[in-house]
Amino acid sequence: MDTNRRNFLKVAGISTLAGLGGTTIVNRLVAGVDEAHAAAPAGSGVERKTSETIRYGLVIDIKKFHQDPSLGEKAVNACHQIHNVPKFPEKRDEIKWIWMTNFENAFVESPNLYQDEANQTHQLPILCNHCDNPPCVRVCPTKATYRYEDGIVGMDYHRCIGCRFCMAACPYGSRSFNWRDPQAYIENINRDYPARTRGVVEKCNFCVERVQAGLQPACVEAVGDSKALVFGNLKDPHSEIRQILKEKQTIQRNPSLGTIPSVFYIV
Amino acid sequence: MFEKALKGNKYYWMWLAFLGFFIAVGVVSYLRQYFFGLSLTGMTRDVSWGIYIAQFTFLVGVAAGGVMLVLPYYIHNFKAFGRITILGEFLAIAALLMCMMFIMADLGQPLRALNVILHPTPHSMLFWDMCVLWGYLILNALCGWVILTAERKQVAPPKWIYFFVYLSIPFAISIHTVTAMLYCGLPGRHFWLSAIIAPRFLASAFAAGPALIVVMALILKRVANFDAGKEAIDKMVTIITYAAITNMFFLGMEFFVGYYSDIPGHKHSLQYLFFGLEHHGHVYNNLVPFMWGFVILFLVGIGLITHPYTRRKNDLWLGIGCASIFIAFWLDKGIGFVLAGFLPTPVHEIVEYYPNINEIFVTAGVWATGFFILTVLYKVALGVEHEVEA
Numbered sequence: 201m202d203t204n205r206r207n208f209l210k211v212a213g214i215s216t217l218a219g220l221g222g223t224t225i226v227n228r229l230v231a232g233v234d235e236a237h238a239a240a241p242a243g244s245g246v247e248r249k250t251s252e253t254i255r256y257g258l259v260i261d262i263k264k265f266h267q268d269p270s271l272g273e274k275a276v277n278a279c280h281q282i283h284n285v286p287k288f289p290e291k292r293d294e295i296k297w298i299w300m301t302n303f304e305n306a307f308v309e310s311p312n313l314y315q316d317e318a319n320q321t322h323q324l325p326i327l328c329n330h331c332d333n334p335p336c337v338r339v340c341p342t343k344a345t346y347r348y349e350d351g352i353v354g355m356d357y358h359r360c361i362g363c364r365f366c367m368a369a370c371p372y373g374s375r376s377f378n379w380r381d382p383q384a385y386i387e388n389i390n391r392d393y394p395a396r397t398r399g400v401v402e403k404c405n406f407c408v409e410r411v412q413a414g415l416q417p418a419c420v421e422a423v424g425d426s427k428a429l430v431f432g433n434l435k436d437p438h439s440e441i442r443q444i445l446k447e448k449q450t451i452q453r454n455p456s457l458g459t460i461p462s463v464f465y466i467v
Numbered sequence: 468m469f470e471k472a473l474k475g476n477k478y479y480w481m482w483l484a485f486l487g488f489f490i491a492v493g494v495v496s497y498l499r500q501y502f503f504g505l506s507l508t509g510m511t512r513d514v515s516w517g518i519y520i521a522q523f524t525f526l527v528g529v530a531a532g533g534v535m536l537v538l539p540y541y542i543h544n545f546k547a548f549g550r551i552t553i554l555g556e557f558l559a560i561a562a563l564l565m566c567m568m569f570i571m572a573d574l575g576q577p578l579r580a581l582n583v584i585l586h587p588t589p590h591s592m593l594f595w596d597m598c599v600l601w602g603y604l605i606l607n608a609l610c611g612w613v614i615l616t617a618e619r620k621q622v623a624p625p626k627w628i629y630f631f632v633y634l635s636i637p638f639a640i641s642i643h644t645v646t647a648m649l650y651c652g653l654p655g656r657h658f659w660l661s662a663i664i665a666p667r668f669l670a671s672a673f674a675a676g677p678a679l680i681v682v683m684a685l686i687l688k689r690v691a692n693f694d695a696g697k698e699a700i701d702k703m704v705t706i707i708t709y710a711a712i713t714n715m716f717f718l719g720m721e722f723f724v725g726y727y728s729d730i731p732g733h734k735h736s737l738q739y740l741f742f743g744l745e746h747h748g749h750v751y752n753n754l755v756p757f758m759w760g761f762v763i764l765f766l767v768g769i770g771l772i773t774h775p776y777t778r779r780k781n782d783l784w785l786g787i788g789c790a791s792i793f794i795a796f797w798l799d800k801g802i803g804f805v806l807a808g809f810l811p812t813p814v815h816e817i818v819e820y821y822p823n824i825n826e827i828f829v830t831a832g833v834w835a836t837g838f839f840i841l842t843v844l845y846k847v848a849l850g851v852e853h854e855v856e857a
Contacts, residue, residue: 359579361575362574368653368808379511
C-alpha cells in the first residue's frame with residue numbers, strides 16, 4: 201500500500217469515528233444546555249425538570265408528637281408496613297424510612313446547652329427531606345435516585361448498583377442499604393409495593409405511589425386528624441400546608457447546606 | 468512477551484504460590500459475600516464505606532505515583548529513570564486493577580456495574596472516576612507494552628506513542644484529583660469537605676507510589692539481578708522526601724483550621740482519629756493506634772531516608788525507610804481518612820466500624836492478586852531487560 205492511500209485511509213477512518221462520536225457528544229451537550237435553561241439555577245450541573253405548579257412538602261408539628269407519643273409509633277409502623285421495610289435482629293443491618301429521634305440529633309446545627317424540657321424528654325420523627333437540591337441525586341452514578349418534577353426524590357431499586365455514594369452524600373442520614381436479603385424479615389408483606397433485593401439502597405419516597413393515586417402519605421394518614429403531620433403542595437398558595445407555613449414559624453434541618461428541604465418543623 | 472513469566476526459579480514459583488493461597492482464600496470469601504450480601508462486612512448504614520473503598524482510595528494514589536518516574540524521564544529527559552519507568556507503569560497497571568477489584572467487591576449489585584456506562588451521569592463524580600481510571604489503565608498498558616516491545620527489538624519506540632506518554636501525565640494527576648472529588652464535594656461531611664483533600668491526596672500519592680517502587684527496586688536488585696542504578700534511586704528518594712513532607716504539611720493545616728477556629732465540625736473527625744472523641748460520656752478511639760502508628764512510621768521513615776548514612780550507604784535501611792513511609796501513608800489514607808469522614812454521623816451519633824473477618828480475607832485476596840499481577844509484569848519487564856543485555 202503506498203503512503204498516500206494509507207494516509208487517506210487513516211484520515212477517513214479518524215473522521216468517521218469523530219463524526220460518529222462527535223455528533224452524539226455535541227447533541228448531548230446541546231440537549232443539556234436546553235434543560236439547564238428551563239430549570240432553576242443548578243450550580244451542580246444536575247439537569248432536571250421542575251413542575252411550575254406542584255412541589256410536595258410536609259410540615260411536622262413537634263409539639264403534637266410531644267403531647268401524644270403514640271403518634272410517632274403509628275406513623276413509623278404505617279410507613280414500614282406499607283413499604284415492606286424489614287426488621288432485622290441485628291442493629292448493623294438496620295433499615296428505616298422514618299424514625300423517632302431526639303431534637304439534638306435531628307437539628308445538629310442548633311445545639312443548645314440549656315434546652316427546653318419538652319425537647320429533652322420527647323422525640324420527633326425524621327425522614328428523607330426530599331430536598332429541592334438533593335446531593336444524593338447529584339452523586340448517583342446511574343440516575344437510580346432522581347427527582348420527580350413534583351419535587352419527590354425517588355429510587356429505582358432495579359437500577360441501583362449499590363455503590364452507596366448517595367448514603368455518603370446525604371447530610372441527613374436518611375438512606376439505608378440492604379446489607380442482606382430482606383425478604384425473610386418482612387413481617388406482613390404488602391403485595392402492592394415491591395420488596396427490595398439485597399445490595400440496593402432505599403429510603404422514604406414520600407409515598408409517591410399513593411400521592412400519585414390521590415392519597416395522602418401513609419404516615420400522614422396514620423396520625424389521623426391530629427394535624428401532627430400535614431402534607432401538601434408548597435406551590436399552591438391556598439393549600440393547607442401553605443396556610444400553616446404562613447401562620448407558624450418553622451425550622452428545617454441543616455439549612456446552611458443549601459439542600460432546600462421540603463420538610464418543615466414547627467417547634 | 469508473556470512467555471517470560473513462565474520461566475523462573477523455585478523462589479519465583481514459591482512466591483506466586485504463596486500469593487495464590489491468599490487469592491484462593493479471597494475468592495472463597497468473596498463468593499460468601501456475593502451470595503449472602505455485604506452484611507458479611509463491618510459496614511452499617513452509618514459507616515457505609517469500609518476498608519474496600521479505603522484501599523481503593525489509597526491504591527489510586529499508588530497508581531498515580533508512577534507518574535513521578537514518567538514525568539522526569541519524558542519531560543525533563545532525566546536519563547537515569549530510563550530503566551525504571553517501566554516499573555512505574557506496570558505498578559500503575561497492577562494498582563488500578565486492584566482499585567477496580569475493590570470497587571467491584573464493594574458494590575451491592577456488582578452485576579449491574581455496567582449501568583454506570585448504560586446510564587452515563589456526568590454530574591456524578593463516580594462516573595468521571597470510572598472514565599479516568601479506565602483511561603489511565605489503558606494508557607499505561609499501551610505505553611508500557613509498546614515501549615517494552617521496542618526495547619526488546621532494540622529499536623526506538625514509534626513516535627506516536629509519545630502522544631500517549633504525555634497524555635498519561637495529566638491522566639495520573641486526574642485519577643487522584645477525581646478520586647478526591649468523590650469525597651470533598653459532599654455537603655455535611657466536614658472532614659472531607661476541604662479544598663486541601665485533592666492536593667493532599669496527590670502529595671501522599673507521590674510519596675507512597677515511588678516509595679513502593681524503591682522497595683521493589685531494592686528487592687529486584689537482590690533477587691532478580693536488576694540494578695535500577697544509584698542515581699535513579701537517589702532521585703526517587705528526594706521526590707519521596709519532599710512529597711511526604713508536603714503531605715504532612717497539608718495535614719498540619721487541617722489541624723490548624725480545625726483547632727484554631729475551634730468549630731466542632733472541623734475538629735470532630737481529627738479528634739476521633741488522633742485523640743478519641745468523647746460522646747455522652749464514652750470515648751470512641753478505635754482508630755487512634757493506627758493514626759499514631761502513621762505519625763511514628765512517617766518520622767522513622769523520613770529519618771531513615773534523609774540521614775546520609777542510611778540513605779546512601781545501606782540498602783536495607785533505605786528499604787525499611789521507604790517501606791515505613793508507604794505503610795504510614797497506607798494507615799492514613801487506606802484506613803483513617805475514609806472511616807473517620809463518617810463520624811460523627813449526620814444525626815451526631817458515633818458508630819465505630821470494625822471490619823469483619825470475611826471482609827479482611829477479601830481485602831487480602833485483592834492485595835495478593837495485585838502483587839501476583841505485579842510480579843508477573845515485572846518478570847516480563849526484567850526478562851526483556853536481561854535478554855537485551857545478553
